[in-house]
Amino acid sequence: MTDETNSTTAGSPQTGSTAPDGAATVLVRGEELQRFTAQALMAVGMREDDAHEMAGQIVGSELAGHESHGMRRLPEYIEQARSGATDPAATPVVDLDRGALARIDGQRGFGHLVVRQATQRAIERAKVDGIAAVSVHNSAYAGRLSHFCEEAAEQGVATLIFVNTGGAHRTVSVPGGTEARFSTNPIAAGFPRSQAPHFVFDIATSAVAMGRLSEWRDRGEEIPEEWVTPAGLLQPFGGHKGLGLAMVAEALAGALSTAGTPSEKEEDDEQGVLIIAIDVAGLRPLEEFTEETDTFLRFIADTPVAEGWEKTRIPGESSAATTAIRSREGTPVQRHAWESAQRLAQELGIDPLTAAEG
Numbered sequence: 001m002t003d004e005t006n007s008t009t010a011g012s013p014q015t016g017s018t019a020p021d022g023a024a025t026v027l028v029r030g031e032e033l034q035r036f037t038a039q040a041l042m043a044v045g046m047r048e049d050d051a052h053e054m055a056g057q058i059v060g061s062e063l064a065g066h067e068s069h070g071m072r073r074l075p076e077y078i079e080q081a082r083s084g085a086t087d088p089a090a091t092p093v094v095d096l097d098r099g100a101l102a103r104i105d106g107q108r109g110f111g112h113l114v115v116r117q118a119t120q121r122a123i124e125r126a127k128v129d130g131i132a133a134v135s136v137h138n139s140a141y142a143g144r145l146s147h148f149c150e151e152a153a154e155q156g157v158a159t160l161i162f163v164n165t166g167g168a169h170r171t172v173s174v175p176g177g178t179e180a181r182f183s184t185n186p187i188a189a190g191f192p193r194s195q196a197p198h199f200v201f202d203i204a205t206s207a208v209a210m211g212r213l214s215e216w217r218d219r220g221e222e223i224p225e226e227w228v229t230p231a232g233l234l235q236p237f238g239g240h241k242g243l244g245l246a247m248v249a250e251a252l253a254g255a256l257s258t259a260g261t262p263s264e265k266e267e268d269d270e271q272g273v274l275i276i277a278i279d280v281a282g283l284r285p286l287e288e289f290t291e292e293t294d295t296f297l298r299f300i301a302d303t304p305v306a307e308g309w310e311k312t313r314i315p316g317e318s319s320a321a322t323t324a325i326r327s328r329e330g331t332p333v334q335r336h337a338w339e340s341a342q343r344l345a346q347e348l349g350i351d352p353l354t355a356a357e358g
Helices: 030-043 048-063 071-083 111-129 146-153 210-218 240-255 286-301 317-329 335-348
Strands: 007-009 025-028 093-097 101-109 131-139 157-164 187-191 199-203 271-279 331-334
Touching (some): 025 335, 030 071, 030 335, 048 146, 048 331, 071 210, 071 335, 101 111, 111 131, 111 146, 111 157, 111 271, 146 157, 146 199, 187 240, 331 335
Parallel strands (some): 101 131
Antiparallel strands (some): 187 199
């Protein structure tokens, strides 16, 4: 689920840093995206190690083809830090610890960092107790959830993640409804295979993720009518099936974490999260499990396809392939994201983003 030139002085783009005239995208190397993003985050007060971690997640989304969670989001994050809405130097605290159950107060920090800390704790406790659940409240937006699922799977841990926005940022209605009642409430899951890329599944419970909708708007494209209600609100995906999953996310991510759920009153925008981690080896030898997951995923991928279909795709397969290509050849950054990055460089006094040679 994603939206890319040389300089002699910070904030002053020179010949090599300008985008090709008329090009819809600009090719940028992943290392350059990482450098620029980390510098931008450090410029607003983020610690260096945190800045590189968060930058890696943002750039990882860009490399995977999920521009909606990539560079186009960076100006939003910088503005949140500068306005004080989010604390770039926050240190999350564990405010409830019952061993395999824990809750983390994000201290209004960036969710990319808070949820990673929660994921790491869930993995550690699952390795001890077999299964663990860690909830998060008082945290900002966490980006692409599949990043955390992949990290856990690499350590032999299966995960389920549920997210809500504490009852705020309502953009989705119920089937047949005329008012927004909840947010896009993403859910994600992952499990290990014998080698990376592991299986990850990361979706919004709305017909389309809000970031994807913003991409269409930025490109001036018409929004498919099946995504929205006649009142212009987002639909749940799959009608009442998507609605049901969204309600599960509200309860497990919002109510359980104390982040909050939708009600008559206006709520603060606070992301609630629940991470459930299962140590695969606690139930079955990891090698046996991954042998079986590899086998059944191959069987599904080998399904004969109907006329007009190119191939069968397993969730996460396209993102992994795109990451491999862009890591090798560079990433085509959307022009609006490129231009926003160059403006940021001037505002923050950092070296501008540089396009790939050739």
